[in-house]
Amino acid sequence: MELSMNIYKILDDLGISYKNFQHPAVFNCEQAHLLALDIDGAATKNLFIKNKKGNRHFLIIMVDDKTIDFKRLSQILDxxxxxxxxxxxxxxxxxTSAGSVSLLDIIKETQGAVELIIDKSIFNYSSIQCHPFTNTATLEIPTMGIQQLLEHYQRPYTEIEL
Known part of the structure; x- marks a missing residue:
């Protein structure tokens, strides 16, 4: 894993636009809402989960006001x-650490050991909110820019209805 990644340089080099919002550290969606920042785009909930055996890992990206049904999700993911x-x-x-997880973290995982699962409703938004490897900032990135980033890093994802 390349720990020296600079997400700002990566986005700039790929020509992906973003807006950067600095803020106090937040560790969950509720704390982020309390900041009342004026950020457009989908506020996301980012969950890192594993199966019972611990041999499959998933990064789940969903709109933050949804709740997840683990039983249903395990059926969908088989x-x-x-x-x-x-x-x-x-x-x-x-x-990364709890509270800092975002969709952007998937580009640091180069072994293919983490499956990226994105709720279909995310793509209804023109932009997505993501932590830039830290929970003291939030980036607003166009959805098309996210897709470009994932394509550049050859990170497949599965879209599901959560």
Whole structure:
């Protein structure tokens, strides 16, 4: 995993526009809402989960006001029961910590050990809110820019209805 990645340089080099909002550290969606920042786009909930055996890992990206039904999701993904992965696994696979997880972290995972799952409704928005490898900022990135970034890093994803 390349820990020296600079997400701003990556986005600039790829010509992907973004707006940067600096703010105090937030550790969950509720804290982010309390900041009342004027950011457009889909506010996202980013969940790092694993199957029961711990041999499959998933980064789930969904609109933050949705709730997840782990039983239904495990049926969709055809895996035995799902649970949140530990902070050690989060660091090992995505090089990040709880509260800082975002869609952007998937580009740091180069072994293909984490499956990216995106709720279809995300693509109804013109832009997406993402932490830039830290929970002290939020980037607003056009949805097409996110798709360009994933394509550049050859990161496939599965769209599902959550």
């Amino acid at each position: 895996v035995s029961s799902l649970s949140f992965a530990s902070s050690n696994r989060l660091d090992k696979y995505l090089g």
